[in-house]
Amino acid sequence: xxxxxxxxxxxxxxxxxxxxxxxxxxxxxxxxxxxxxxxxxxxxxxxxxxxxxxxxxxxxxxxxxxxxxxxxxxxxxxxxxxxxxxxxxxxxxxxxxxxxxxxxxxxxxxxxxxxxxxxxxxxxxxxxxxxxxxxxxxxxxxxxxxxxxxxxxxxxxxxxxxxxxxxxxxxxxxxxxxxxxxxxxxxxxxxxxxxxxxxxxxxxxxxxxxxxxxxxxxxxxxxxxxxxxxxxxxxxxxxxxxxxxxxxxxxxxxxxxxxxxxxxxxxxxxxxxxxxxxxxxxxxxxxxxxxxxxxxxxxxxxxxxxxxxxxxxxxxxxxxxxxxxxxxxxxxxxxxxxxxxxxxxxxxxxxxxxxxxxxxxxxxxxxxxxxxxxxxxxxxxxxxxxxxxxxxxxxxxxxxxxxxxxxxxxxxxxxxxxxxxxxxxxx
Numbered sequence: 001x002x003x004x005x006x007x008x009x010x011x012x013x014x015x016x017x018x019x020x021x022x023x024x025x026x027x028x029x030x031x032x033x034x035x036x037x038x039x040x041x042x043x044x045x046x047x048x049x050x051x052x053x054x055x056x057x058x059x060x061x062x063x064x065x066x067x068x069x070x071x072x073x074x075x076x077x078x079x080x081x082x083x084x085x086x087x088x089x090x091x092x093x094x095x096x097x098x099x100x101x102x103x104x105x106x107x108x109x110x111x112x113x114x115x116x117x118x119x120x121x122x123x124x125x126x127x128x129x130x131x132x133x134x135x136x137x138x139x140x141x142x143x144x145x146x147x148x149x150x151x152x153x154x155x156x157x158x159x160x161x162x163x164x165x166x167x168x169x170x171x172x173x174x175x176x177x178x179x180x181x182x183x184x185x186x187x188x189x190x191x192x193x194x195x196x197x198x199x200x201x202x203x204x205x206x207x208x209x210x211x212x213x214x215x216x217x218x219x220x221x222x223x224x225x226x227x228x229x230x231x232x233x234x235x236x237x238x239x240x241x242x243x244x245x246x247x248x249x250x251x252x253x254x255x256x257x258x259x260x261x262x263x264x265x266x267x268x269x270x271x272x273x274x275x276x277x278x279x280x281x282x283x284x285x286x287x288x289x290x291x292x293x294x295x296x297x298x299x300x301x302x303x304x305x306x307x308x309x310x311x312x313x314x315x316x317x318x319x320x321x322x323x324x325x326x327x328x329x330x331x332x333x334x335x336x337x338x339x340x341x342x343x344x345x346x347x348x349x350x351x352x353x354x355x356x357x358x359x360x361x362x363x364x365x366x367x368x369x370x371x372x373x374x375x376x377x378x379x380x381x382x383x384x385x386x387x388x389x390x391x392x393x394x395x396x397x398x399x400x401x402x403x404x405x406x407x408x409x410x411x412x413x414x415x416x417x418x419x420x421x422x423x424x425x426x427x
Contacts, residue, residue: 008054013085021081024048025117029074030228041065047094051116058101079110094140094209127172127179131220140209145170147203180221187224194233204243206232279397292365299358305347359385360393
């Protein structure tokens with residue numbers, strides 16, 4: 001007769017005395033080192049999974065760690081009995097279960113071999129739901145997405161210790177805003193090492209038990225500033241395979257590069273133009289129908305000044321300045337930018353001298369109204385005419401002169417950045 005085991009969903013701290021018996025798989029195990037007392041082992045925390053796919057957190061206090069140390073391993077199956085149950089009151093909860101298991105001195109643990117319990121379980125939260133949150137939820141979340149962009153590794157010293165982090169963006173292919181994720185310490189280094197050693201068209205990233213975190217600008221994202229996050233890239237889980245299938249139905253070009261995040265961290269100009277981004281001729285950029293960042297080459301033929309060659313913007317908040325009695329001020333920051341004496345329609349010689357010079361450009365394509373004559377706006381994020389770099393760029397991509405003379409190879413609305421509205425005609 002088969003042994004009877006309790007289900008995780010039935011676990012409670014009822015008044016009646018009950019000896020629970022579970023058969024579970026450990027899907028996450030971590031040590032809470034900052035809770036270690038002098039002369040006592042650091043507590044151990046686990047998340048376990050049963051055959052019905054339910055999870056619960058288990059805790060082993062430092063005083064009992066020597067009893068169970070070395071017994072548990074992630075991925076292994078165990079029968080566990082004679083434990084205590086209490087409400088889960090910790091700040092950040094890795095499961096939605098109301099209760100938490102506490103091991104006692106006489107808790108019985110027996111390793112078993114059993115394939116009835118899956119190796120893992122994910123409860124993916126849509127990005128839109130995370131971004132709609134108004135507070136940092138105490139429940140940790142699982143997310144899956146295609147790696148869309150990444151920042152540089154940031155290193156700094158705090159309290160005499162070296163720390164590091166990297167910020168990435170994930171796309172869940174649902175057409176919404178991308179999710180910003182911060183990976184700290186070893187997770188950041190693991191990501192960079194993987195990207196360097198595994199050159200792929202697409203990287204599918206899974207974060208399990210991530211913490212919801214507000215970023216600058218009060219945008220909700222996910223961070224791993226806890227002990228228990230698990231991080232997977234291009235794994236063979238069914239969830240990842242299903243996501244890959246969705247990616248493969250899209251335009252293959254969309255998976256060919258990881259765009260650098262537009263942020264305060266500087267990226268070397270050589271990296272931007274020669275390694276990080278996809279090259280397209282202007283005609284191909286204009287035919288693309290999704291937001292993207294590309295590099296291209298062209299010659300400036302004309303400077304449009306109909307609406308002014310510069311843009312009056314606040315240095316702090318980027319909002320447009322208002323004009324009052326020949327002074328500029330920001331209505332958002334209440335900053336006074338003083339008098340001005342610039343003629344908007346009089347283009348300086350420094351700008352006019354750009355005509356007939358070949359540049360390489362890093363451009364951002366932003367879609368707006370697909371039904372309009374020009375359904376996009378294109379911003380120049382970076383440009384250079386440094387001879388050696390332009391020569392290396394052209395040698396690498398070897399643009400076909402026939403393609404460059406394509407009838408669509410002219411950009412009539414190329415904005416030169418977020419702080420000005422100079423328009424250049426590039427061919």
